[in-house]
Amino acid sequence: GAGVSQSPRYKVAKRGQDVALRCDPISGHVSLFWYQQALGQGPEFLTYFQNEAQLDKSGLPSDRFFAERPEGSVSTLKIQRTQQEDSAVYLCASTLTGLAGIETQYFGPGTRLLVL
């Protein structure tokens, strides 16, 4: 079946512009994560959804970052008034149940955001 997909794959924004990044998780997956990956670094956690509920947004770097998953499937990460330090790859991952325990995370290809 289809994996996690993300769009756009690349986004160039002018400083101050708002952007919206989309994630389509694997169908039926309960849990959805967003990560930010700077060049040469590992992914860093941003936020977590279980179905439509955002249970953890502790990793969002500022109130310019906002994520939603209104129907418990597709998720959107929005960045308002983008800054150059927002330039990174934004990764989305999903897992099947989201229950306590150990689950493999399935990652999308990421959206590479460049803020000029």
Place this chain on the structure above:
Amino acid sequence: SQKIEQNSEALNIQEGKTATLTCNYTNYSPAYLQWYRQDPGRGPVFLLLIRENEKEKRKERLKVTFDTTLKQSLFHITASQPADSATYLCAPASPPSGGYNKLIFGAGTRLAVHP
């Protein structure tokens, strides 16, 4: 705060040799540890998971060890091939009380296998 360290330098090895990658962690007692592979322009792909009560885990040419005393995991690729060239990420984890699996990744080690 929790700290995860992986070899920052790229690892260059000859085809057919064994590659060994290191993951050290501090201020942390993970219940398990995952290893992921990431190719340029792609998201990480899960490879192996090892639990704290397991010393060693194998999958085909891959082997992972987990030493909770040393706070270290070693990741081995035997009979390495150029196709193994990628960045390898370790992610120790302990599910929080809420139960979900928030991963904390190391910076990754880039492996280059030369023919």
